[in-house]
Amino acid sequence: MFLHFSSYFGNLFKISLFRFEKISHMKALVLKEKHQALEYKDVETPSPKEEEVLVDIKAAALNHRDVWITKGLYPGLKFPCILGSDGAGLLDGKAVIINPSSNWGNNPSFQNKDYKILGLPDDGTFAEKVCVPRNKVYPKPEHLSMEEAAALPLAGLTAYRALFSRGKVKQKDKVLINGVGGGVALFACQFAIATGADVYVTSSQASKIEKAIELGAKGGANYTSPDWVEQFQKNIGGFDLIIDSAGGGGFNNLVKLANFGGRIVLYGATRGIITELNPRIVFWKQLSILGSTMGNDEEFKDMLDFVDLYQMRPVIDEIFDIQDGNVAFEKMDKGLQFGKLVLRIDN
Amino acid sequence: MFLHFSSYFGNLFKISLFRFEKISHMKALVLKEKHQALEYKDVETPSPKEEEVLVDIKAAALNHRDVWITKGLYPGLKFPCILGSDGAGLLDGKAVIINPSSNWGNNPSFQNKDYKILGLPDDGTFAEKVCVPRNKVYPKPEHLSMEEAAALPLAGLTAYRALFSRGKVKQKDKVLINGVGGGVALFACQFAIATGADVYVTSSQASKIEKAIELGAKGGANYTSPDWVEQFQKNIGGFDLIIDSAGGGGFNNLVKLANFGGRIVLYGATRGIITELNPRIVFWKQLSILGSTMGNDEEFKDMLDFVDLYQMRPVIDEIFDIQDGNVAFEKMDKGLQFGKLVLRIDN
Numbered sequence: 001m002f003l004h005f006s007s008y009f010g011n012l013f014k015i016s017l018f019r020f021e022k023i024s025h026m027k028a029l030v031l032k033e034k035h036q037a038l039e040y041k042d043v044e045t046p047s048p049k050e051e052e053v054l055v056d057i058k059a060a061a062l063n064h065r066d067v068w069i070t071k072g073l074y075p076g077l078k079f080p081c082i083l084g085s086d087g088a089g090l091l092d093g094k095a096v097i098i099n100p101s102s103n104w105g106n107n108p109s110f111q112n113k114d115y116k117i118l119g120l121p122d123d124g125t126f127a128e129k130v131c132v133p134r135n136k137v138y139p140k141p142e143h144l145s146m147e148e149a150a151a152l153p154l155a156g157l158t159a160y161r162a163l164f165s166r167g168k169v170k171q172k173d174k175v176l177i178n179g180v181g182g183g184v185a186l187f188a189c190q191f192a193i194a195t196g197a198d199v200y201v202t203s204s205q206a207s208k209i210e211k212a213i214e215l216g217a218k219g220g221a222n223y224t225s226p227d228w229v230e231q232f233q234k235n236i237g238g239f240d241l242i243i244d245s246a247g248g249g250g251f252n253n254l255v256k257l258a259n260f261g262g263r264i265v266l267y268g269a270t271r272g273i274i275t276e277l278n279p280r281i282v283f284w285k286q287l288s289i290l291g292s293t294m295g296n297d298e299e300f301k302d303m304l305d306f307v308d309l310y311q312m313r314p315v316i317d318e319i320f321d322i323q324d325g326n327v328a329f330e331k332m333d334k335g336l337q338f339g340k341l342v343l344r345i346d347n
Numbered sequence: 348m349f350l351h352f353s354s355y356f357g358n359l360f361k362i363s364l365f366r367f368e369k370i371s372h373m374k375a376l377v378l379k380e381k382h383q384a385l386e387y388k389d390v391e392t393p394s395p396k397e398e399e400v401l402v403d404i405k406a407a408a409l410n411h412r413d414v415w416i417t418k419g420l421y422p423g424l425k426f427p428c429i430l431g432s433d434g435a436g437l438l439d440g441k442a443v444i445i446n447p448s449s450n451w452g453n454n455p456s457f458q459n460k461d462y463k464i465l466g467l468p469d470d471g472t473f474a475e476k477v478c479v480p481r482n483k484v485y486p487k488p489e490h491l492s493m494e495e496a497a498a499l500p501l502a503g504l505t506a507y508r509a510l511f512s513r514g515k516v517k518q519k520d521k522v523l524i525n526g527v528g529g530g531v532a533l534f535a536c537q538f539a540i541a542t543g544a545d546v547y548v549t550s551s552q553a554s555k556i557e558k559a560i561e562l563g564a565k566g567g568a569n570y571t572s573p574d575w576v577e578q579f580q581k582n583i584g585g586f587d588l589i590i591d592s593a594g595g596g597g598f599n600n601l602v603k604l605a606n607f608g609g610r611i612v613l614y615g616a617t618r619g620i621i622t623e624l625n626p627r628i629v630f631w632k633q634l635s636i637l638g639s640t641m642g643n644d645e646e647f648k649d650m651l652d653f654v655d656l657y658q659m660r661p662v663i664d665e666i667f668d669i670q671d672g673n674v675a676f677e678k679m680d681k682g683l684q685f686g687k688l689v690l691r692i693d694n
Contacts, residue, residue: 110608110633137679164635247626269626277624279594279616282638286457286513289636291629 016207027347028127029325032080034072038126038325043082046123046131053091053134055098059150060322061086062332062341063183069120070329077152078121080100085118087125088140088149089345095140097130097149097304101157104296105273108165117154117294120339125150130244138301141308151183151314152307154294158267159187160303161295162243164194167265171196173240176232178202178254180212180220183340184267186315190215190244194310200236202228211338215315227252246271255281263288315339321346355649373693375474379427381419385473385672390429393438393470393478400481402445406497407472407669408433409679410530410687416467417676425468432465435487435496436692442487444496444651445472445479448504451643455512466643472497473672475694484584485648490657497529498661498687499654501641504679506534506590507650508642508688510542511644514588514612518543523579523586525601526593527559527567531614531689533662535590537562547583549575558685562662576600585609593618602628610635632668662686668693 024045029038048054066083068074085100098118105112118124118132126191140149162184163169169192177189180201192199193216201212201220209220219236221228238259244251248271254264255278266289282289295303306312317337320328321344371392376385395401398507413430415421432447445465452459465471465479487496509531510516516539524536527548538561539546548559556567566583568575586607591598595618600613602625613636629636642650653659664684666689667675675688 096430107608247624251624251626261454266626267630269630272626273625274624275622276622277594277598279598279613279619279621279638282636283616283640285638286640287638288668289629291626291632293630293633 010077010140012301019027022318023139026128027322028082028123029084029322029343030080031070031083034077036070038070038083038329040323040325043127045129048131051134052131053137054087054129054131055087055091055096055137056287056347057087057089057125057128057130057345058090058146058347059319059345060343061151061154062328062343063154064332065117065154065327066119066126067332074120076121081120082123082127083119084126084130084343085126086150086152087118087130087152087231091137095146095149096137097140098130098153098296099136099138099157099300100124100154101294101296101300102133102136108296109300111294111296113319118187126322126343128345135297138221138304141304142207142235143308143311144313146315147316147342147344151316151340152303153300154341155183156187156303156314157300158184159191159243159294160306161299162265162267162292163188163191163241164302165295165299166290166292167241167243167263169195169197169241173197174197174236174238174259176202176239176254176257177212177217178223178242178244179246179270180217181208181338182245184245185243186212186339189217189314190315191306192241193217194306194312196243198219200232200239208338220325223250229256230233232257241265243267245269247274252276258285258287260285261287263290265290265292267292318342319344351465365554373475374669375429375432375470376669376690377427378417378430381417381424381426383417385417385430385676387670387672390474392476397591398481399478400484401476401478402434402436402438402443403482403694404434404436404472404475404477404692405493405694406435406506406692407431408497408501408667408691409613409675410501411679411689412464412501413466414676414680419423421467423468428467429470429474429480430466430670431471431473431690432475432501433475433497433499434465435493436485442496443484445485445500446483446485446504446644446647447471447500448641448643448647449480449483455643455645458641458643473669473690474658475692479492480574482644485651488651490655490658491660494663494666494689494691495661497689498663499650500647502530502687503534503650503654503661504642505531505640506538507653508646509612509614509639510535510588511649512642514590514610515637516542516544520544520587521583521585521606522546523549523589523601523604524559524564525570525589525591526617528552528555528682528685529563529592529615531592533559533686536564536657537662538653539588540564541653541659544588547579555685570597576603579604588612589590590614592616595619595620596622599623599625602634607632607634608634610637612637612639614639663689665689666691
């Protein structure tokens, strides 16, 4: 009997809360199911849990990860979802930037099993507001616009760990950035140039090589040219550090291009399985092939300090209104951009 | 006219030197040409140049390198030659061990272009005497016999660099030694056990796995068994450090067996080209694939100190008289030994 009363009053209490609570809504780019277009529509505003904050997003940026999720090519898919790992905005009136990396754990060498990236499984930044842990919010670098700041987090962090923590880049190193068109590759290119390394790039597009040279790269090669490896060997010799996200059948070319004691940092697999790797060259040249993904909180902070120190600006290819999100996704899918694709959110 | 006189007296002087100089001879195992049997025969005793010494060899040991040279499968072949990288003997009445590694250079990360290993191009230890640079001669570890000391240099140095300098082995690491039959692999196994790591091995022969367990390994798997990878995954989980000299088609199994943040040190290529390497696993698990070959003078000294500290004894499979060198070469070629094959030189 007592239980019944309790349950009755409990329900009354819930109903009254529901009645007086204003259900708040926000606009977000929603992916209902894979292979579908994104929809910019009203959704319920998320409520921050303990230790979380609700950030007003002013700009967000695309990563390949987002495109792969729309195609169903990513582990742990969950629909409907709001994508977006990169965002900058306002928290309590202050300009902030978000670290999309969560649950790395205590070992700087690798991430925990429950490591996650903002924008799947948790809803991401392609929305007017996003809930994130309070300790993932950092002051926006002052010299950057909201759009520039939004371009930085995921790709900047990945490039920072690959180049510094794993690749141990140093002044005067000869560095090759393989496939400079990608977001991470371009940050790696900029960071390495700022460090005082001699940076070379590859791309399948001459215009991207030219743009990298404008940023301070010493030269480049079109990797669709049949003799690009020999040309590099003849003209430059070899490289102390190579940054690659392709893998695939051409990986052994990077092994050939590495100097004795060289490091090849691998942070992607866009060309799939490496089908030829000569172990004789790997051991005789004492090479290090180093896998790298994202980065930990310390590296995110160090990356922001580095960007601040050198007053670096992310390269932005194009800024879209968030309503035009699908156009931005199509452009990224075609891989024609040089620099980041940013979504502006006016709210 | 003056020139004629000078030349005449010069020749006289040479002839008189020749007359009074005793031409000294020694016995050596000579390889006249590839694919030929070795001949144990008299050759001229070498004369030490400046900064060189002549060591009386008491024991020498075989390495796969020696066998490959007899088959013509090694760069920089030169015939006739006296093989042998490993030796222990007497210098001025003191027991010594020889470091076979020369011209490493100043960078601990990799060897110089003119790096060389004793026993090709320079004549090696399969002889009564060998000429080596004075600074390559170290006191023999006191607890080792001449035969045990001779078993140590090349394989011990290679294992030491692979395991410590490159693999950064530490106490409680789970370590996999792939193919424990080889000389380097067996030293890596012993060194890792002495360090306090949990060591597992693979071999194609059950007897070798058993012998490794007698030395202190925790377990092993026969890599010819179709489910050895799954069995290891089920029973042990994964490995923090894997030491491999095979490469080849099975290398991706090692990548699968590596823990997050794991290191795979590669110091050989007996199975040839690596035909499958999944870059997605390499970057997501933040693996390091580290080429390693031989070692520098500092590492040789550290290796001797380590062997002394733990009073370690190389495993010797069999000792042959140097006259029976061809029998030892045949045994190594068949790969049936567990431990080093040593040649004893009675002179």
